[in-house]
Amino acid sequence: MFDRLVLPFRRPALQRFVAVHPPSRQVSRADGELIAAYEGILPDSLLELWRRKGLGFYGDRQLALIDPRPWQSVLNRWIVSPSDDVRRIPIVLTPFGVLLYYRKLTATDEDVAFIDPVSKRTSDLAWSLDEFFNRFLCDEQSLESLISPALLRSAREECGALSSGEVYEIDQMLFSMQMLRIAKVDAFEMHRRLRDAVDPPRPTAEKPTTVADALPVEHRSTFENIADGQDLAGLYLSSYSDWHRLLALRPDGRYSLLFWRIHYRSLERVDVRFYTGTYEISRNAEGDEIVELDIILRAGSSGGDDNDDRLVVMHSGGASFLLRIHDLDHIATAIGGWDEMGRSEYYFRRITLDEAFPEESDDSLPAPPFADLPRVLQVLVHVEPLRPTITHVEEPDLDEEDDGEGTVMCTLDLGEEDGLRFNMPLYSPPDTDRQLKGWVWKMAPHACKVGVKYRRGEDGAIEHGPAVGDILTTRAPGER
Template identity: 70%
Template sequence: MLSSTMMSRVDGKPAISGDPRMRLLGRVFDSFRRIALERFVQKHPPSRQVSPAPGELVAAYEELLPASLLELWRRKGLGLYGALPLTLIDPRVWQPVLDRWIVSPPDAVRRIPIALTPFGTLLYYRNVTPTDEDVVCIDPVSKETSVLAWSLDDFFNKNLCQQDLLAEIVNPSLVRSARKECGPLAPGEIYEVNQILFSMQMLQIVKVDALDAHRRLRDAVDAPKPVEEAPTTVADSLPGTHRSLFADVATTPGLSGLYLASHSDWHRLLALQPDGQYRLLFWRIHYQTFERIDVRGYRGAYRVSRNAEGDETVALDIVLHADSSGSDANDERLVVMHSGETTLLLREDALGNMATAIGGRDVMGDSEYYFRRVSFEDAFVDEPYDGRVAPPLADLPRVLQALIPAEPLRPTIMHVAEPNLDDEEEGEGTVMCTLDLGEDDGLRFNMPLYSPNETGRELIGWIWKMAPHACQVGIKYQRGEDGAIKHGPAVGDVLTTRSPDA
């Protein structure tokens, strides 16, 4: 029996002393206990990218945010939740954004950003008095704010879980249109609607970086004037203080030289020097002021070798530092690709995504997935956001070729689950279907699937659950006025990984 000096009970849960065994018991107890925001989690399950928040983040907000939200951070984490999806955000990253939207005197009630809707509406928490709190939103498009709930727990467990209340926060039909047009969101992304076309009753939606969109929309309120020149060459695109660091890097017949990666207004320049040392620079070019901002750099050794398939590879020794983004290490391992006079360095961790894009649409995938070889004097041009046209299959690295089927995959629907009526909105929903192909056959998580043109069907969905030979895909459906499903999947429907528009 445990000694009473080691353990007591407070509010029905163990109160843990300094004994390591008791701390372990407390963690086990905590993992099985229902959390305060359980209803929200059940209605909007966390995505696979969500993992428990670091202890220092939770500790930093212990006196500022309700215990229920901190518990959700600790037990589940930050990131995308549910099919909406709602994004739980790191307040430290988003506080400067909110402070630009709402400028307050130092003694004002503190506003803490906590979440983001799929269209970029920023939600924040206020502890108005010792007994009063609310959850408020600001729409970066309309620039309007409104109080959504007078209790954080009610907001998560009620407003986000009742369809009528949820529809007041996020337009469900617009979410469906966005997902159909652009696919599911990745962490850090939102959907952006072209407001000019929308006012003309035409819908155009794209996926954009959430932070960049807020900065851009806020800048549009009082547009800043240019403070630097728009870049015309690779050389003058760099922050001025860093140009000399790359000016002496010569292009040689081997891999030594400069490689540029651009994705929206983010840029990365990699210099591979003949002595086995590399330099890697990250920076943004503000789209209005042309300022070179968010600059950070790395340097160290690199190694050239070959993988098991015989492809030439480059490994960078990247050591992250205090102001690093965790994604900075994504460039650690690169695979070399030569096609004609073009040399690309492909991010090894993105090969699966590139294979999906090549097999489905004949493009290389997001332009952040690869570096292209450049010289200082080359014109500074925008790389296509969704990636350049893919080269011939024979020019791709063998490791990438192996991920692309010779012919598009054509899975058949073997089982259609019963639709979840609670998730239907205005007669539309998503139903889970089991396929006769799986991960071992070449399907990948989040891979889009379409109806082949010759079937006359217009089904579209994304792989949601992985299995060796029977993945599950979420397929859209619609009901007619009589309540019967008119446009939905059926057993025997054939799908393909090839986009009908490719």
């Protein structure tokens, strides 16, 4: 009889790709919202790679695994999909801006193809996603057909390694005269500029000046004449980047929730999703008002559409806010570190339809006084910043270094039960002569691990890096 059950070890499906092209130190694991958005749409093997390793640069060639969401509109402009309803999802970007995308052709067939924004050429590369990662990208001859080693070497020598969001661009006019000039440029802007040169887009909708103007026409009447009294009934807006959400709480206990995006060129209202149902207002044990929306997802819903299902009310300075309970830890980290509310997608602000529509999302909204915060948020905010001490520094991973710079894992004397949170930034306090910065990467009750940046000098020795006894703090430099 066996005294214990030994489970078989299962290698990740894309392990060969990871072995040939190890993830760089910039790679970060995908969050649950992104994974949920593509479950059942992208193959499980890619979602597993996102979950275990993450998005960012892989290997010496800096193959960038990308978040498909911001790149989807870029790909859609290059390739006008026929009426076959084949979904095309961008997944990888090469150092020279070639965009690789996944296609689900039939119930059993798939492939990976590319679009070159410079040559405008497109073709398929592999007949399955796993084959593309584990065979095509791991075969030197195949990979060289996609990324020229000579050009990549010249680009590195002239411009240095790429940073997140960058690609190399070759001056095509000089290149045609057998002269090579390469620059690092923003990847999005290069694609948009080259696509605009082919078919310049023209605005087909009006630029919004008020909140009412910004709404999709077919939904404007839904949000008109909403009673705006002393209670919570009214309109609440959340804008982040080009994404917007408008929530209407009606006096009769029903809500309307609208998601939409305003296209940066055409100004068309796109990616519209609408939910309606009932809501309830209650109080938690601490006395905070809680708004609960009965959000029922359906076919066509995006991952995270139900993150607004529980909101906590905050009143401050004559303004009213609804804070996502799902994101309170992020708000608390921003308040504790920078005295700001954090990303504007974390909360709704009470508005009226005739208010001016914000041209840009405000991610630097000052935090309200501590007394105005709901109690459920107060307990997460560190009024006095935490000051963990480094108790152990691991050996740096030389394979993860980039031009003498890297990130080394350090153990702290504080943990999750002491108030540290995953991905919380930590800094050297101003009362020290250190300038360290890192992020909490591995959780533990009383000994979290933090990745801290280091840099080597010309002699190869670490001249700027963490040491046992270094103190870190949750308060950003320059803040009170």
